[in-house]
Amino acid sequence: MSDPHAIVTELSENECWALLVAGEFGRFAVAIGSRPEIFPVNYRASDGSILIRTAEGTKLFGVGVNDEVAFEVDDYTATEAWSVIVRGRARVLESPAEIAEAERVQLRPWARTPKTRFIRVDAAEVTGRRFTFGSETELAYV
Template identity: 30%
Template structure:
């Protein structure tokens, strides 16, 4: 197997082709990582979630990392790390346009809201909608690819 660095354009292609990333955040030196559905446009990734640990932790520390990957087989894959900053997109005020943009991008995917909108355990009716749209402004993106040495 051979491993090589991939270009920013190749990283963009991997992120553009995907729709689920692993989001890592950190609070008080303790890491937390979860899978999350995203949309990619410009230099941002857009997300939807219900309030919970990841939102609380990103509010406390907006520096995050995401990992997106493509697998073509055990010895042929691409993996991209995205480093950036969390930005909440409330539906009113200065972030209204970005909030609507995130919604428009995410709703293009079937059942886009389910991973961020469902919680484990018994389902109860919520008294109000407290969902959160947010973005991650990309500060750095790096990637690697593995290829079978015989190919």
């Protein structure tokens, strides 16, 4: 049982996946050489992986250069916030069967531009934290 007065609590892997599955918008991070790049993306999460639809460009290039990536999603309410980070290996889907399966997910781009490529991030590590809001004066009474 978690401490109801805890300011920061670790989320279980199951809690992290529940939040990932419920979300639609996150940030995808790649490293090209020593330069990190991060992109806002819409996504779908299921079966231990994250699916991203994209166009030709830096995300695809980055995955080709270094397949070790990170993905982050978070949200907040008036009383708390949470953040989930996925670290893993990314690959561009190439086979017709993989692409057909990805298209069945109906992951539509926000921008009305052609995005015909898919990246799948296979999770190696999933971590998350929940933050309870409050004032500093409340800390004196915990």
